Amino acid sequence: MQLGQSVDEKIQSFAVEQESMRKEIKSLKDELEDHQFNAKKKEYSSSGVPQSNGPELQLYEIQREYSKQIHDYKFKLQKAEQDIATLEGMVTRLETQVKRYKGDAERAEGAEDELKQEKRKLQKELREALTHVEELQNQNKHLNSRLERIRQTRAALGVQ
Numbered sequence: 001m002q003l004g005q006s007v008d009e010k011i012q013s014f015a016v017e018q019e020s021m022r023k024e025i026k027s028l029k030d031e032l033e034d035h036q037f038n039a040k041k042k043e044y045s046s047s048g049v050p051q052s053n054g055p056e057l058q059l060y061e062i063q064r065e066y067s068k069q070i071h072d073y074k075f076k077l078q079k080a081e082q083d084i085a086t087l088e089g090m091v092t093r094l095e096t097q098v099k100r101y102k103g104d105a106e107r108a109e110g111a112e113d114e115l116k117q118e119k120r121k122l123q124k125e126l127r128e129a130l131t132h133v134e135e136l137q138n139q140n141k142h143l144n145s146r147l148e149r150i151r152q153t154r155a156a157l158g159v160q
Contacts, residue, residue, distance in 0.1 A: 007094065011087050018080045025073045032066040035059065 005013070039059040 007087055007091050011084060011091070014080050014084045014087065018077060018084070021073050021077050021080065025070060025077070028066055028069055028073070032063065035062050035066075 036059060039055050039062075042055060
């Protein structure tokens with residue numbers, strides 16, 4: 001199994017492996033039955049009486065080997081099924097996380113839009129306030145110059 005595989009690819013590979021193991025188990029069982037049948041057939045056809053050690057011992061060894069292989073395949077099958085169940089649980093958990101993250105992202109985008117609107121509003125208010133301050137400064141400057149002219153006129157007339 002590769003590290004870069006997605007969860008779906010891993011599940012798919014486990015399913016394929018599980019199916020191939022089932023097919024192999026079935027073919028091994030069929031092969032075992034064929035060997036058993038052929039061994040018994042040979043045993044009885046050669047003399048009509050089962051031979052004590054030759055083919056019977058071979059048959060026993062073959063049967064034992066196939067039984068061991070079947071046990072190994074059953075174990076691998078159980079492990080693969082357990083891995084599939086674990087991966088399905090992970091998929092469910094990850095899907096839940098994705099939904100939660102999508103919801104969080106949508107809420108964050110909404111908050112971002114609201115903040116942008118608030119920023120535009122505040123910038124507009126700032127521009128208006130700066131314009132008003134500038135107008136007041138100009139008006140103050142104008143009034144100061146008028147006041148200065150009035151003072152100069154009074155000083156020239158000698159009235160205080």
